[in-house]
Amino acid sequence: MELSNETVRKIRGLIVFTALTTACLWKYDVVVRALAFVFHIILPFVLGGAIAFVLNVPMNFVQRNLFHENKIKGKKLQKIARPVSMLIVIFGVLGIVAVVMFVLIPQLGTTFANLGTSIQEFIPRVQEWAEDIFHNNQEIMEWVNDLEFDWNKIMETGIDFFKNGAGSVLDSTITAAKSIVSGITTFFIAFVFAIYILLQKEKLGLQAKKVLFAFVRRGRGEATLEVLSLTYNTFSSFLTGQCVEAVILGSMFVVTMAVLRLPYALLIGIVIAFTALIPIFGAFVGCAVGVFMIFIEDPVKAMIFVVLFLVLQQVEGNLIYPHVVGNSVGLPSIWVLAAVSVGGSLMGVVGMLIFIPIVSVAYALFREVVYLKLKQREMTPEEVEKI
Numbered sequence: 001m002e003l004s005n006e007t008v009r010k011i012r013g014l015i016v017f018t019a020l021t022t023a024c025l026w027k028y029d030v031v032v033r034a035l036a037f038v039f040h041i042i043l044p045f046v047l048g049g050a051i052a053f054v055l056n057v058p059m060n061f062v063q064r065n066l067f068h069e070n071k072i073k074g075k076k077l078q079k080i081a082r083p084v085s086m087l088i089v090i091f092g093v094l095g096i097v098a099v100v101m102f103v104l105i106p107q108l109g110t111t112f113a114n115l116g117t118s119i120q121e122f123i124p125r126v127q128e129w130a131e132d133i134f135h136n137n138q139e140i141m142e143w144v145n146d147l148e149f150d151w152n153k154i155m156e157t158g159i160d161f162f163k164n165g166a167g168s169v170l171d172s173t174i175t176a177a178k179s180i181v182s183g184i185t186t187f188f189i190a191f192v193f194a195i196y197i198l199l200q201k202e203k204l205g206l207q208a209k210k211v212l213f214a215f216v217r218r219g220r221g222e223a224t225l226e227v228l229s230l231t232y233n234t235f236s237s238f239l240t241g242q243c244v245e246a247v248i249l250g251s252m253f254v255v256t257m258a259v260l261r262l263p264y265a266l267l268i269g270i271v272i273a274f275t276a277l278i279p280i281f282g283a284f285v286g287c288a289v290g291v292f293m294i295f296i297e298d299p300v301k302a303m304i305f306v307v308l309f310l311v312l313q314q315v316e317g318n319l320i321y322p323h324v325v326g327n328s329v330g331l332p333s334i335w336v337l338a339a340v341s342v343g344g345s346l347m348g349v350v351g352m353l354i355f356i357p358i359v360s361v362a363y364a365l366f367r368e369v370v371y372l373k374l375k376q377r378e379m380t381p382e383e384v385e386k387i
Contacts, residue, residue: 044186048193056198057236058089086198230364235357242353246276249283249316256308262301264293278352279340283313335359 024031059082066088067081197204213221250273257265272286287309295302336356343355374381 044189045193047186048190049197051190052194052197053235054239055086055089055093055194056201057240058092059085059198062088082199086195227361227365231357231361234360234364238357238360242277242279245316246273249273249276249312252312252316256312257305260304260308262294262305263297264290268293279336279356281340335363
């Protein structure tokens with residue numbers, strides 16, 4: 001039987017694929033090292049793309065509202081609209097970093113110093129309460145009476161670790177210095193690459209389209225662009241909504257805790273704002289930190305904080321989140337929970353953040369496929385619901 005050229009080409013491709021797969025499995029350690037080497041090379045550009053994606057959302061907002069075509073006339077002003085918008089966003093991010101470094105970190109140091117004193121004062125009170133409650137149970141009383149907290153000893157242990165144990169962890173000071181220099185260099189390259197992407201994004205997008213349609217059929221190319229557009233819109237909507245919602249929630253805690261005269265209002269509000277970026281579970285982590293810190297100082301105020309947290313969570317979940325975030329990701333609650341659980345298991349906190357938009361995109365694409373199949377069978381979703 002004579003084989004056609006197309007069949008011979010497919011057989012040849014199958015043989016090459018099988019040979020490559022066998023070689024990779026046989027020398028998997030070499031393949032892993034090669035992939036690690038390639039990832040190390042492209043890491044600055046991957047990081048730069050991620051930075052550009054994050055900065056592009058507020059930059060578009062600034063450019064759209066401050067430099068709208070109807071508001072500003074003239075080609076020169078339109079040309080500088082994007083660089084000025086980018087500089088505004090970069091200085092805004094640097095301002096936030098400066099606030100964290102010069103305001104939050106000193107406040108955090110003072111809080112930890114006060115926390116050590118509070119714990120030292122709290123342990124005798126715990127021992128008194130335990131004596132009143134468990135005076136008939138000698139085992140519990142012995143354990144409670146053995147409780148000790150020496151803040152100076154803890155600090156000495158930490159200093160000894162950095163003097164002695166850190167050497168074994170970091171191998172040597174030279175290795176640590178190389179790691180720091182390498183990290184700074186990687187971040188600098190990534191940041192420069194991100195700026196180039198932001199300033200030339202239309203040109204880069206056009207070049208990517210030309211490459212795509214040069215090697216892919218038109219139908220598949222258009223489908224790819226549609227998927228990429230859906231992915232970008234979903235990620236940007238989710239990122240914007242989560243950040244705004246976290247800021248609002250943190251501000252609500254700072255104001256209400258200050259009104260109720262609860263301790264550590266600013267610090268706990270900032271912690272809850274950052275942890276609220278993690279969907280579903282994040283705010284509860286901040287609540288646990290806040291309860292612990294307040295409980296050391298005053299257990300009654302800790303109970304008030306728990307009630308306040310439950311109230312604000314209801315307000316946030318029923319009023320703020322639906323309006324601020326809304327259905328930006330278009331994902332049912334059960335799949336949001338599944339995405340957070342799977343993402344957290346695979347990639348930790350980062351997985352929790354990125355898996356919701358990823359699952360949302362997959363959900364939207366699968367829904368379109370389902371509706372297309374129903375249309376081919378001459379059925380509508382409404383008809384299926386009635387069956």
